[in-house]
Amino acid sequence: MSKARIAAVDVGNDSVKALFGKSDYELNIPNVIARDREDRPVIGIEELNEKDPVDGIHIRVHSPALQDNNVIYRVGNLATKSDNATELDPGSSKSEEDQSLIMLFATLALDAVRAENSSDFKKTNNIVDATYLLGTGLPLREVKEGKDVGFRSQLLGSVHQVEFLVTPKYQGQKVNIKFDEVKVYPEGFAAFINLVMDNDGRIINRDLVDKQILIQDIGGLSTDIAVIRNRNVDDDKAQGFNLGVSESLEAIREEIRTKHGVELDSRRDVVDIITKKNDRNHIMVKGSRTSVHDITDRILLDLAKKEYRHLRNVWKKNSQTEICYFVGGGAMVLKEYLKTLNNSLDGYNIEFFEDEKESIWMxxxxxYKLITDFDRKNNKAAAQDPKEKKAAVK
Ligand SMILES: Nc1ncnc2c1ncn2[C@@H]1O[C@H](COP(=O)(O)OP(=O)(O)OP(=O)(O)O)[C@@H](O)[C@H]1O
Ligand SMILES: [Mg+2]
Structure with missing residues (x-):
């Protein structure tokens, strides 16, 4: 019997971040999908074997949880290049979109087919049977509306199959995904847990635990501000906004193109230009080092002002707040602008994370911490009395 493997998956609007097992594997895949045909053209079979599977995800997904079943998709980087690519739109519900499920299943399947996991999962005739213990999340707004319940039972209730089509290394392999347990956490609460709990389930940051704090998560398409009080998220106070950095990054890319005639491949290239240690805010134009500071400054300052206004409004309604933490990819991009604004305006107690691993992988x-903690407690209960295992799962 194979044991369930731990998976912690954050299906972000911009990209999926996932951690597996004993944190022995991680994946970061752009949240982009495109419908496709069975036989996508590739240039030579050799190329197919040399390429990284993550850059060529081409799958058919079969699951009763999907509205459109048995459809073929390009996923992630491969989909980015399609002209019919779809990204999640800001007003949509993560729990009700096929796209979230496609991303989730593709991510799990990529972990399951890796040769390294063959001892975890049973494999017969190119079919891997994979069982997971899943920890994931939904925006607070959707949890408030009770959408986590249906989302969870859809996942738990059936087997979901991912078939790799023209994907490097894995062509022809199928993965049957089952879940032993699925935990759906509200996003804001999860961020708080990450601040106060270590990987062994112990409380760190003791002086933070009982404070009233804000966590402003600036993502690709959305900004969420969670209010934490009495060790819990205050549902009524939390706010979500359809404001993220993707649009600004796109605007910078467009202006660099029109002004300097330089075509950047992706938003990620823009991020590199504005965050790199050396020669920040400079690009090469026909071999000459050229500043794009005027462009990035104007667009990012504008966004930072909007984000700051949101902070101010939420802080006003929660005047006893002691500190606000900025997290998400957007916090990395806007850090200096937000700090400067804050210094000349309200002077709130705000904090950023140095490390992109902490900020973006929050x-x-x-x-991961929550689901391993759950697993630990569950195993402990089972060891004490096997009959109690069912009860502990609750
Ligand atoms: N290392 C990085 N440094 C700075 N910015 C980054 C970095 N990686 C990604 N970004 C940018 O930050 C933005 C937000 O990324 P993030 O992963 O926080 O969003 P998300 O969680 O997927 O989206 P959402 O929170 O809206 O669901 C993206 O537009 C991305 O281009
Ligand atoms: Mg996010």
Whole structure:
């Protein structure tokens, strides 16, 4: 019998972040999918074997949880290049979109087919039977509406199959995904947990635990501000906004193109230009080092002002707040602008994370801590009395 493997998956609007097992494997895949045909053209079979599977995800997904079943998709980087690519739109519900499920299943399947996991899962005739213990999350808004319940039972209730089509290394392999347990956490709460709990389930940051704090998560398409009080998220106070950095990054890319005639491949290239240690805010134009500071400054300052206004409004309604933590990819991009604004305006007690691993992987890390903690307690209960295992699962 194979044991369930731990998976902590943050399905972000911009990208999926996932941690597996004993944190022995991680994946970060752009949240982009595109419908496709069975036989996508590739240039030579050799190329197919040399390429990284993550850059060529081409799958058919079969699951009763999907609205459109048995459809073929390109996923992640491969989908980015399609002209019919779809990204999640800001007003949509993560719990009700096929796209979230496609991303989730693709991510799990990529972990399951890796040769390294063959001892975890049973494999017969190119079919891997994979069982997971999943920790994931939904925006607070959706949890408030009770959408986590249906989302969870859809996942638990059936077997979900991912078939790799024209994907490097894995062509022809199928993965049957089952869940032993699925935990759906509210995103804001998860961020708090990551701040106060270590990987062994112990409380760190003791002086933070009982404070009233804000966590402003600036993502690709959305910004969420969670209010934490009495060790819990205050549902009524938390706010979500359809404001993220993707649009600004796109605007910078467009202006660099029109002004300097330089075509950047992706938003990620823009991020590199504005965050790199050396020669920040400079690009090469026909071999000459050229500043794009005027462009990035104007667009990012504008966004930072909007984010700051949201902070101010939420802080006003929660005047006893002691500190606000900025997290998410957007916090990395806007850090200096937000700090400067804050210094000349309200002077709130705000904090950023130095490390992109902490800032961007905040949710995935939190789900990982929560689901391993759940697993530990469950195993402990089972060891004491096997009959109690069922009860402990509750
Ligand atoms: N290392 C990095 N440094 C700075 N910015 C980054 C980095 N990685 C990604 N970004 C940018 O930050 C933005 C938000 O990334 P993040 O992963 O926080 O969003 P998300 O969680 O997927 O989206 P959402 O929170 O809206 O669901 C993206 O537009 C991305 O381009
Ligand atoms: Mg996010």
């Amino acid at each position: 949710m995935a890390n939190a789900y």
